[in-house]
Amino acid sequence: MQNSEEKRNIELNSKQKSGWIKIALVVVIAAAAVYGYRTWSGG
Known part of the structure; x- marks a missing residue:
């Protein structure tokens, strides 16, 4: 009984x-994309 509950947890x-x-x-990729775009477009 306890084992199945543990597995579920x-x-x-x-x-x-x-x-x-x-x-x-997603957050890291979005931040990298924004940063890369800013540096690529000259800030």
């Missing part, structure tokens, strides 16, 4: 982590 945690990783990647 672990799955939820890993899903949340991957969600945060995706958000962080």
